[in-house]
Amino acid sequence: MIPFLALVRKDLKLFFNDRKAVMVGMLVPIVLAAFFGYLFGGQGGNAETSKVAVRVIDQDGSDISRGLITNLSDNKTLDIKPSALDAAREVVRKGKAVAAIIIPKDFGRDAGRALFTGQNKPQLTLLYDPSRNVELSMLKGMLEGAVMQTVSKEMFSGSNGRDLLNESLSRVDSDSRISAEDRKVLHNLLGSVNELNAQRDRDAATGQIPVSAGLTMPYQTHEEAITSGDNVAYNGYAHSFGGMGIQFILFMGLDVGIALLMLRQTGLWQRLRAAPLSRTMLLGSRTVSASLIAGFILFVLFTFARVVFGVHILGSFAGFVGICAAFSLMTAAFGLMVAALGETVEATRGYSIMATLFMVMLGGAWVPTFVFPAWLQKLTVVVPTRWAMDGLDSMTWRGLGFPSALAPIGVLLFFTLLFGVVAVMRFRWSADG
Amino acid sequence: MLEVNNLTKSYGKLVAVSGVTFRADSGQTIGLLGPNGAGKTTTVSIIAGLLSPDSGEVLIEGKQVKSDTDPVKLKIGLVPQDMALYDELTARDNLTFFAALYSISGAKAKQAIDAALNLVGLSDRASDRVKTFSGGMKRRLNLAAALLHDPQILLLDEPTVGVDPQSRNAIFDNLESLKKLGKTLIYTTHYMEEAERLCDRIVIIDHGKVIADDTLQGLHKLLPITNVIAVELDTADGFKPEQMLALPEVKSATLSQSTLRIGVHDLSRGVPSVLRWLSENGHPYHHIASEQPDLETVFLTLTGRSLRDA
Numbered sequence: 001m002i003p004f005l006a007l008v009r010k011d012l013k014l015f016f017n018d019r020k021a022v023m024v025g026m027l028v029p030i031v032l033a034a035f036f037g038y039l040f041g042g043q044g045g046n047a048e049t050s051k052v053a054v055r056v057i058d059q060d061g062s063d064i065s066r067g068l069i070t071n072l073s074d075n076k077t078l079d080i081k082p083s084a085l086d087a088a089r090e091v092v093r094k095g096k097a098v099a100a101i102i103i104p105k106d107f108g109r110d111a112g113r114a115l116f117t118g119q120n121k122p123q124l125t126l127l128y129d130p131s132r133n134v135e136l137s138m139l140k141g142m143l144e145g146a147v148m149q150t151v152s153k154e155m156f157s158g159s160n161g162r163d164l165l166n167e168s169l170s171r172v173d174s175d176s177r178i179s180a181e182d183r184k185v186l187h188n189l190l191g192s193v194n195e196l197n198a199q200r201d202r203d204a205a206t207g208q209i210p211v212s213a214g215l216t217m218p219y220q221t222h223e224e225a226i227t228s229g230d231n232v233a234y235n236g237y238a239h240s241f242g243g244m245g246i247q248f249i250l251f252m253g254l255d256v257g258i259a260l261l262m263l264r265q266t267g268l269w270q271r272l273r274a275a276p277l278s279r280t281m282l283l284g285s286r287t288v289s290a291s292l293i294a295g296f297i298l299f300v301l302f303t304f305a306r307v308v309f310g311v312h313i314l315g316s317f318a319g320f321v322g323i324c325a326a327f328s329l330m331t332a333a334f335g336l337m338v339a340a341l342g343e344t345v346e347a348t349r350g351y352s353i354m355a356t357l358f359m360v361m362l363g364g365a366w367v368p369t370f371v372f373p374a375w376l377q378k379l380t381v382v383v384p385t386r387w388a389m390d391g392l393d394s395m396t397w398r399g400l401g402f403p404s405a406l407a408p409i410g411v412l413l414f415f416t417l418l419f420g421v422v423a424v425m426r427f428r429w430s431a432d433g
Numbered sequence: 434m435l436e437v438n439n440l441t442k443s444y445g446k447l448v449a450v451s452g453v454t455f456r457a458d459s460g461q462t463i464g465l466l467g468p469n470g471a472g473k474t475t476t477v478s479i480i481a482g483l484l485s486p487d488s489g490e491v492l493i494e495g496k497q498v499k500s501d502t503d504p505v506k507l508k509i510g511l512v513p514q515d516m517a518l519y520d521e522l523t524a525r526d527n528l529t530f531f532a533a534l535y536s537i538s539g540a541k542a543k544q545a546i547d548a549a550l551n552l553v554g555l556s557d558r559a560s561d562r563v564k565t566f567s568g569g570m571k572r573r574l575n576l577a578a579a580l581l582h583d584p585q586i587l588l589l590d591e592p593t594v595g596v597d598p599q600s601r602n603a604i605f606d607n608l609e610s611l612k613k614l615g616k617t618l619i620y621t622t623h624y625m626e627e628a629e630r631l632c633d634r635i636v637i638i639d640h641g642k643v644i645a646d647d648t649l650q651g652l653h654k655l656l657p658i659t660n661v662i663a664v665e666l667d668t669a670d671g672f673k674p675e676q677m678l679a680l681p682e683v684k685s686a687t688l689s690q691s692t693l694r695i696g697v698h699d700l701s702r703g704v705p706s707v708l709r710w711l712s713e714n715g716h717p718y719h720h721i722a723s724e725q726p727d728l729e730t731v732f733l734t735l736t737g738r739s740l741r742d743a
Contacts, residue, residue: 014521266517267513267514271511271517271534271579273481273483274506276535277501279501
């Protein structure tokens, strides 16, 4: 036991002796976590997000086109600005707007006619920034809703709409391409709309409130963030501090592996191997010391996050500690595996940094995994960092109980065992390499 | 105390050690002498249990090291060629750690550390970080770290590499103290003067093979000459040293500036003969001295190559 404790104590002493490295090692993840936390919702989870910038070129100038622009401008998610065509094209090219909507001449008239006949539909042109597909999809959805509302409203109540309605009625009656049965149905429909408009006029004259004209959204939404409890806001820093903690602990594990690889080339390794120490003790002590350091980093990060950003362990504290401990062990085993598989220090550093970044990225430490494509979300369940991230999220802002920590702990311990076995089997013990 | 029997170790086609055999009795100092790459460090690594030989065995008091935790390892102290210290820790913290590797702690550790620091003359620097030490001080601390568990056998792999003459002398003094304490020292070096000064027996290794194993005197007997007579001539103008080879006692003769060096096999008969020849042939001299040939000469004789060039 004396040698084991001495080996662990020595590792801890060497780590804490380099105070500058310790300070920087803590500061960098804190700064990055604070930045990412702010980006992903901040402390209240309701920080105002930037609006989607859109330019509109109105070549029609009709009631419908003006109504469409007003409708879009009322949307809090969009930043609608009128523009000339060339200027809009330039703004989109420079990435200062997601898209430009070109409303062509006669759009209002053609859209009104097409609403009932489905023929000769006018074309809205979207000039868009191809690097912002997610925002473009959102804009297209909003645009569809706005067009339907504006055109139907005009058709059901606007003066131009009534003219167009009568025109459509005449066309339906005279269009030989429409079957007799369809003509009868359409005639009745348009006639009913005419009658409805007349009724609205009579209601207005007698002071009654007319019913809403045109198509409207048949529902309203009530938004409620599901967090650990009522009136507990989502705290974006909980995820970001977990993510950055995981990233930097993995890098620490990497350093442990590289250091072990370098140690093998020194007289210190010869001295350790000359002493009556078992291989289990040599690797085991390194696992324990690396785990303790990892635990310390997580402790500092989450303490800082609690004090400064109000991140609380809203779920099971035991589960949180269990996930941190399991992840720390896994990191230590990962470091040993790096040392076991590494040939030269330089080559090992290169490929292990790549592996670490992949684990961090796919685990959702940078950005939440829900932004990944569906296939990638399924694939990342084989990445241990994904389990650590989900586990930490569950124990912090999601406020879940200990049972929710069991699966992440189990998976992380499985990876610890896997990495550990590979490390022990592949470790080259001879001093000559 | 230590028996090394027929050790062989290869790395692919490269044979690092081939049939190395020697023994060291209790209290003896054995020098493993050879050029860089001769197989000295490989031999020491096998003795220390760092490497497994392809064949052969190492016996320490008749026992082989059978596992990583074999108590037989307690009888060995290793001083690696590379500095085996933590620069960021103090000298005392380093030694406390190395003592703990042998399960020595508390008062016993303090006693062992104080004794080791005292032996290598670093007691007053015990609380200083190793990174503030000179190269020579680090070498001495490197030696101290191997003494804490009081091993009977010390394996010293080129312990004076890269140190200044003063520190080298200090290390020699430390090693002589250890000899007096009855320790068995296995000392690898490619410095002949170190082997000559410290070792009771010298094992010369070249290309992984033992080419000589004897006392210094025994090695000298392998040479065609046992002594060199160095004569300082008043003037060397026109002197042709090869003329002296006509004398039956003279085995070699070289002239460097005004110093004439004459190799003889029997000093008592060679000196009168040489001095008489110089007088009779009109070559006055003002100083005469006799020298023994060094290990460089022995190595040269045995391998045909200079130790430094090998």
